Amino acid sequence: MPRIVMGVESSCDETGVGLVRLHDDGTVELLADEVASSVELHARFGGVVPEVASRAHLEAMVPTVRRAFDTAGLAMSDVDAIAVTAGPGLAGALLVGVSAAKAYAAALDVPLYGVNHLAGHIAVDTLQHGPLPTPSLALLVSGGHTQLLRVDDIAGKITEVGSTVDDAAGEAYDKVARVLDLPYPGGPPIDKAAREGDPTAIAFPRGMTGPRDPAFDFSFSGLKTAVARWVEAAEARGEEVPVADVAASFQEAVADVLTAKAVRAATESGIGTLVISGGVAANSRLGALAAERCAEAGIELRVPRPRLCTDNGAMIAALGAHLVAAGVAPSPLDLSANPALSVSTVCL
Numbered sequence: 001m002p003r004i005v006m007g008v009e010s011s012c013d014e015t016g017v018g019l020v021r022l023h024d025d026g027t028v029e030l031l032a033d034e035v036a037s038s039v040e041l042h043a044r045f046g047g048v049v050p051e052v053a054s055r056a057h058l059e060a061m062v063p064t065v066r067r068a069f070d071t072a073g074l075a076m077s078d079v080d081a082i083a084v085t086a087g088p089g090l091a092g093a094l095l096v097g098v099s100a101a102k103a104y105a106a107a108l109d110v111p112l113y114g115v116n117h118l119a120g121h122i123a124v125d126t127l128q129h130g131p132l133p134t135p136s137l138a139l140l141v142s143g144g145h146t147q148l149l150r151v152d153d154i155a156g157k158i159t160e161v162g163s164t165v166d167d168a169a170g171e172a173y174d175k176v177a178r179v180l181d182l183p184y185p186g187g188p189p190i191d192k193a194a195r196e197g198d199p200t201a202i203a204f205p206r207g208m209t210g211p212r213d214p215a216f217d218f219s220f221s222g223l224k225t226a227v228a229r230w231v232e233a234a235e236a237r238g239e240e241v242p243v244a245d246v247a248a249s250f251q252e253a254v255a256d257v258l259t260a261k262a263v264r265a266a267t268e269s270g271i272g273t274l275v276i277s278g279g280v281a282a283n284s285r286l287g288a289l290a291a292e293r294c295a296e297a298g299i300e301l302r303v304p305r306p307r308l309c310t311d312n313g314a315m316i317a318a319l320g321a322h323l324v325a326a327g328v329a330p331s332p333l334d335l336s337a338n339p340a341l342s343v344s345t346v347c348l
Contacts, residue, residue: 004031004074005324006082006104007317008061010097011089011117012144013038013053015060017068018313019079020127022321030127032072033307033314036060043184047174048143054092061100068313079108081330083320086114086348087341089144094337102333111330113320114348116158116341117311118145121277123154123322124308124315133273133300137161139262141286142278142311143170143185146218146258148265149343151275154319155326158343161265162216165208169254170280172220176250179228180243190247191283197248199285202230204253209260216265223253255286263293273300282306323347 009016019032038056042048069076084101087094098114105112122138138149138158146164151157167175170187177186182193204226207219227250234241266274274294280286281303294301308314323346331348338348 004078004080005317005320006079007313007315007320008082008084008097008101009117009120009311009313009316010057010061010093011085011087012093012311013042013048013056014311015057015064016311016313016316017064018315018317019068019072019074020314020317020321022325026325027130028126028318028321030314031074032068033312034064034068034071035312036064039185046178046184048090050090050092053090054096057093057096061096076108079110081111081113081320081324083113083115083316083323085117085120085316086331086335087117087338089117089339091337091339094339098335098337102335106333112333112335113323113328114331114335115316115319115323116343116346118147118149118343119154119158119346120315120319122149122151122158122275123319124312125275125277125302125304126322127314127318128304128308129302132275135269135271136273136275137262137266137269137271138275138277139258140278141169141258141276141280143174144168145278146220147343148216148262150269150271155322155328156346158346160343162214162218162261164218164220166219166221167224169218169220169258170278172224172254173280175224176227179231180241180246182243187280187283190251191285193244194248194251194285197242197244197246199248199252201242201245202249204249206253206257209257216261218257218261220254223250251283251285255283255289258286259290259293262290263297263299266299267297272298273302275302277304277309279310281309319346
């Protein structure tokens with residue numbers, strides 16, 4: 001059985017390379033997690049520019065690989081298998097990672113696994129908290145995804161329970177930050193500003209929570225628009241916008257909906273473990289409210305440390321290790337990226 005698994009992530013604006021060791025008991029040990037971010041290149045545009053991201057991946061890939069091996073104290077010849085994000089994500093960005101992984105796999109004559117980025121966000125939790133109980137429920141919250149997923153087998157059976165019908169939560173954070181003249185990406189500055197504000201100051205709407213709305217789907221477009229209209233109205237009246245109160249009230253609305261739906265989905269399905277991952281999982285209010293509501297419902301809450309929540313190669317290496325342990329067949333070397341890959345497909 002392969003022991004050292006290399007993971008390559010390039011679905012958006014982070015070039016990630018991770019190395020893990022698969023042990024005989026099925027546990028996975030993190031050896032290296034190196035990331036090169038191009039977020040500063042996109043900041044002036046207020047969002048990720050696909051062409052800029054692809055070029056950044058090309059420039060960062062080899063140096064990031066070298067740093068990962070230096071950190072782990074390993075040689076390329078120690079690698080037994082390679083996993084790479086094949087989708088979903090930006091087409092050009094994905095192709096850079098897939099091409100690099102195929103080249104390394106061919107040169108080293110090791111098996112290649114083209115894996116699902118979303119499943120990687122779930123698998124990364126096992127690096128910190130150990131094997132994932134099954135079934136589990138995963139709440140993935142990032143700039144591109146907001147989904148509730150039932151995990152019966154991290155290596156092969158993941159089912160979507162609910163998803164956003166418009167903006168992802170992280171996307172809403174970025175747009176609200178722009179309205180409040182806060183830096184990009186919007187998550188950290190809104191979280192920071194909210195700590196000084198009153199979360200009950202403004203009654204922003206909770207999208208998709210009506211009696212006729214789908215129980216476990218999400219919508220943040222209306223919330224984003226409500227914030228923009230509130231700010232516009234305050235400015236039209238000549239008032240100074242209370243940035244901290246707006247940020248806190250907006251953040252409360254997002255965390256309220258996310259945690260309420262996640263806990264209800266777990267409770268109704270009889271699932272005792274909730275994993276929250278993705279970049280927004282590092283949000284302080286989301287974590288606090290999830291912990292409170294999970295404790296009340298008797299649900300175990302697992303949230304990876306912030307470094308593991310954002311896009312990284314470690315999560316892809318971890319998923320690759322679980323695929324190896326489960327005996328899943330490797331991907332063919334003519335593997336191609338799939339920007340619209342469904343979460344139900346863990347490995348291509």
